[in-house]
Amino acid sequence: MNPNPYIDEDLQALATTARRFAQERVAPGFLERDQTRVLDRALLREMGELGFIAPELPEQFGGLGMGCLAAGVIHEEIARADLSFSYLNLLASLNGQILSKYGNPEVVGPWLQKLIAGQAICAIALTEPRGGSDAAHLRLRIERDGDEYIINGEKTSISAADQADMAVVFGRTGTPESGAHGVTALLVPMNTPGITTNRFDCHGQRAIGRGSIFFENVRVPANHRLGDENKGFVQVMHGFDFSRSLIGLQCLSVARVSLEETWEYITQREAFGQPLSAFQGVTHPLAQYDTEVEGARLLCLQGLWLKDRGLAHTAEAGMAKWWGPKLAYDVIHQCLLCYGHGGYDRGLMEQRLRDVLGFQIGDGTAQIMKTIIARVRAGRKFVPA
Numbered sequence: 001m002n003p004n005p006y007i008d009e010d011l012q013a014l015a016t017t018a019r020r021f022a023q024e025r026v027a028p029g030f031l032e033r034d035q036t037r038v039l040d041r042a043l044l045r046e047m048g049e050l051g052f053i054a055p056e057l058p059e060q061f062g063g064l065g066m067g068c069l070a071a072g073v074i075h076e077e078i079a080r081a082d083l084s085f086s087y088l089n090l091l092a093s094l095n096g097q098i099l100s101k102y103g104n105p106e107v108v109g110p111w112l113q114k115l116i117a118g119q120a121i122c123a124i125a126l127t128e129p130r131g132g133s134d135a136a137h138l139r140l141r142i143e144r145d146g147d148e149y150i151i152n153g154e155k156t157s158i159s160a161a162d163q164a165d166m167a168v169v170f171g172r173t174g175t176p177e178s179g180a181h182g183v184t185a186l187l188v189p190m191n192t193p194g195i196t197t198n199r200f201d202c203h204g205q206r207a208i209g210r211g212s213i214f215f216e217n218v219r220v221p222a223n224h225r226l227g228d229e230n231k232g233f234v235q236v237m238h239g240f241d242f243s244r245s246l247i248g249l250q251c252l253s254v255a256r257v258s259l260e261e262t263w264e265y266i267t268q269r270e271a272f273g274q275p276l277s278a279f280q281g282v283t284h285p286l287a288q289y290d291t292e293v294e295g296a297r298l299l300c301l302q303g304l305w306l307k308d309r310g311l312a313h314t315a316e317a318g319m320a321k322w323w324g325p326k327l328a329y330d331v332i333h334q335c336l337l338c339y340g341h342g343g344y345d346r347g348l349m350e351q352r353l354r355d356v357l358g359f360q361i362g363d364g365t366a367q368i369m370k371t372i373i374a375r376v377r378a379g380r381k382f383v384p385a
């Protein structure tokens, strides 16, 4: 890996250790997990014991108090081996930030310890059957009843829905017209009575999987609220700026390993008496994509660097989120074509292509990201929706 201004010697060393773990322990099960669609809990615990899950979280909760760039370099290495498995790092960083910042420490503390140790998985439940882009108009009902909240409704397309031990759930406590100002976030243990789940047959990211979560008179103590009542959307949603930079790195890392392998392959495979690398029709698309990947990766690292300094990074995060997954998909597609018919067989390239596609939709589509960028640049009142 070439040095760059964001990744100092310490982070470089961290990346090297994470790559060793990812290559030796995560990569061997990449193809099999796509078939079995089950995350290996023992491997998750191993990753936690090594300090590779949400290292940016405060030490009081079991984290290492490192910067978000540290989370970024680990994320890249795990995703390089298996994007679906690295979803666990993503969920831990996104939800860990929300829980540690907005939760009651006595309630969230034990959960955070488990999350960081790789002993628990936390889903994030925002999307509903009626739509995900217009998230502020969600309908899942949350009502206060004494010292408890009662939840009724359905969340859908939730990653790890049927494997999670807890979920951060967004629901409506205000009137239907209250929009973003009537949403409350709760931490919900997934073994709470009244919760059922299902599993979709996904195109990619099959080890983590997606599904619906159904809530029928589900009761959680009021101290499980995250942030203030009716402020769930306005306060808690800021965590997504972090995960968007991570998603960009996650997908681009898969693109980078695909490019590395393809550069090597085209020097070995011959056609018309020459290696494929002799043909500019083969090398120039790869050279162009390699250029774009280098640039896009730096943009993602810039987002994390800004976050580590407490500086605004919403636009950069939106850019990372729409550009990274789209570019990664196009890159892997091109790499797959370089392998000819072999690339079309079940295997590394086609699975990577399926895996990265999900992030052109999950966590918000390109259109929604571009609206967010436009709001930062032009001003929110000039970009209504």
Ligand SMILES: Cc1cc2nc3c(=O)[nH]c(=O)nc-3n(C[C@H](O)[C@H](O)[C@H](O)COP(=O)(O)OP(=O)(O)OC[C@H]3O[C@@H](n4cnc5c(N)ncnc54)[C@H](O)[C@@H]3O)c2cc1C
Binding pocket: 123, 124, 125, 126, 127, 130, 131, 132, 133, 134, 156, 157, 158, 159, 160, 205, 210, 358, 359, 361, 362, 363, 364, 365, 366, 367, 368, 385
């Ligand atoms: C792999 C994957 C993982 C996911 N994981 C989770 C998860 O863990 N938790 C969770 O809560 N959700 C998750 N989702 C759901 C995801 O966040 C939503 O699918 C996404 O926000 C889009 O919502 P939608 O599918 O309802 O599409 P819709 O909102 O119905 O949009 C359909 C299309 O219309 C476009 N569109 C909508 N509004 C506008 C507009 N104003 N301007 C321009 N275009 C617009 C969209 O860009 C999209 O192309 C996941 C989805 C996938 C595919």
